[in-house]
Amino acid sequence: MLDYFFNPKSVAIIGASNNVNKGGYHIIKNITAGFKGRIYPVNKSYTEILQLPCYPDIASIPGDIDLAIYFIPSRELPHTVNECAKKGVKGIIIESGGFNEAGEEGQKIQKRALENAAKAGIRLWGPNCMGFIDGNRKHVFSFIHSAVWPDVLRGGSVGLIVQSGMLSAGFLLHALQEGVMGVSKVCSIGNKCDINENDLLEYMIHDRETDVIACYLESLVDGRKFISLARKTRKPIIVLMGGRSVHGAKAAQSHTASLSGNYPIAHAAFRQAGIIEVFDPAELTDMARAFSKKMPFHPQAEKGTAILTFSGGAGTITVDLMDDCGLKLAKLSDETLAHIAPLFPVWNKPDHPLDLWIAIEQHGFEKVFQRSLNAVFEDPAVDSIIFHSYATPLITQDFFNELNDLVKKHAKPVVVWIEGRKDFAEYLRGIAENAGLPAFREMNRCVSVLKGMKQHFTKKPAR
C-alpha cells in the first residue's frame, strides 16, 4: 500500500521548470539527485530540463507512469487527473495551493479532482503540501530548495507526518541539525483531500525503516481510527496538535482548511492510546530524536529518576520541573550514598539530588562522575538518570560512549544537560549525541523528554 508514492518506477513532474527561482525547478533538481527510476518533466515551454527530455503534456510521455507530481495552478487538476488515468498513474502528489483553503472556487476544483481520481482509482496526496522526503533512499519529491538539504539530510528511523508545508521543511532542517537524528520518511500532507494521517500512520507502523512516528496535525480525519492504530503499535507516536485554542483553530482553518475538533477530547484520546503529546516543534523533534536512540527503559511506579549535578541550584530546578510533570525522584539507597561518600569531605555527606561539585574539586570530574554514575546505575530504586555536565573540553567521546554502554547494560536511560561556555557546551552536546545520548542545554527539555519516554514505556498493551 502506498508504495507507488514511496517507491515508484517512474515519475512525471507536471510543472517542471528550468528557472532556478521556481519551485518547479527544485522539484526536478531534487528528484534527479537521488531517484533512480525514470523521470519525465512536463511543461509546454521547454524541450529539455536538466538534460532530460521535457514533454508538453502527460499524453506525450512514452509508456506508463506510476507517480505524478502536480505543480501548476489548481484549475488544471481535474483535467490532469483524467489524463493521468490514461497513463496508468496510481498516485498524484499535488504540491500547489488554491484548493479548499482558497474559498469556494478552490473547493469546487478539489471536489471535481477527487471525483475524477476516485473513478480512475488514483490516490491524491495533498494538495497544498510539500510532498515527501525519504531519507534512506534520498528520494526528495518536494519543492524544498535544492541547495538546503543535500549536506544535512540523514537517513534513519524517524518518520514525520506534517500537516504543513513550510513547517515540514524548516522544521526538518532544524531537526536534522539539532543533534543526531536520521529520518525514514518526512511527509507533508497539506489539505489531505484523500491521503491522510491515518493512511501514512498505518504505512509507517508497518514500515521496517521507521521506528518512531512524529506528527504535526491541525485536524484528524477519523480520530477513532487514528487512536486505534496508535493503540496497537509498540512504536512511539508523538503528536503536536495545532488549533488547540479558539484563535489557533481559526488559524488552522485558513492554513489547511482544517476544522479542528474538540481539543479536550483529542487530548484525552491521545492519552488513552498511549500517544505522546507535545506542544511545540522543538519538543516534537527532541522527543523523536530521543526515541530514535533506542535507549532501553523499564520504568516502574516505585522507582524514580536519579539526578547527578555539579550545581545545587541546577539540581533543585530539575527536581521542581520533574515534580511539575509528575516525574518521581528516586530514593537512593544507603549503600549508594555510602559508596559515593568517600569522594566527599567528612563534613559534607552526599544527598539526592547528588551535587558532586565539592567532590569534583577534590578528585577531578573523571573519578567522581565514574564512581557516582556506576553507583546510581546499580541502585535498584533508580530507573533513569538526568546527568548534568559542565562544559569542559576535557570530557571526551570515550566518556559518553562508556556512559551509553552503562545505559544499555542496565536498561536505564540517561538524559544529559550541559551548561557552560557555549563553544564547549556545543562540543559536548555533539559528542553526547554521537554516543547515543539525548543532550540539551535547557533543563525543561531534558525533563519533558524523560517524561515522554516514561509514558511510552509504560504504555498498556492494546486490548
Added chain:
Amino acid sequence: MVNIIKKALAKGQKTLSEYESRLVIESAGVFVSAAELVQTREEAVRAAETMGFPVVMKGCSAELAHKTEVGMVALNINSAQDVARVFDELTGKANNLDGVLVEKMVRGNREFVIGLSRDPQFGPCVMFGLGGIFTEALKDVTFRVAPLTREDALEMIDEIKTKKLLDEFRGSPAVDRDALAKALIGVGDLGVQYDDIAEIDINPLIVCGDKPVAVDALVVLK
C-alpha cells in the same frame, strides 16, 4: 432497554423522561436513588411512606427536560400530608405528565457529573467532573473515548483537580471508586451499544455515604 428507546422514538420523543432515563442508566450499572412513578395521590403517599421521608417529587414527562425552571420539582417533603398537596400542585400545572416521580431525597455535600456525548472525530465520549454550583465556574472535567477500560475510568477519576473531594472528606468516607468506575464504564457502553442515544447527562451525581448516586438523569435521543 431497547424497548424504552424504541417506544420513545416511535412516539417522536427527542429525550427520554427522567423516569425512562433512570431505567436506562440503572441498567448500565449506575446507582440511582429510589424512585417510583405514581399516578394517584394515594400511590404517591404510599410510595413516600415505603421509601421513608424526606422525599423529592417531580412532574415526569419527556417534554420536561428542565423541570426546575418550570416549577416541576419539590424538594425535602417530610409528611404524607405534604406529599398529597404537592401531588395536586404538580398535576395541576400540566396535563401531559406521564405521572409524578416520588424519589428518596439523597443527602450528600459532594456532587459530580457524568456525561456522554458524541464527538464528530472520536465518536461516543464519556465526561466526568465536578458537579454542583461550581460546575460552570471551575470547568473541572475530564474525558475518555468509549468504550472505557477499568483503568481508563480510574485514571479519569484521578484526573480532576478536585479529586481530593473523592477521598475521605469532612467526616464523609472516601467514595467507592469501583462503583464510580463502573458507572463511567457503563455510560460509555451505552454510547457504544445504542446509536440512538445522542447524549446522556447525569447531574447531579451525589455522593451518599460512600456511594455515587444519580438523582437526576437525562437521555437525549438522536
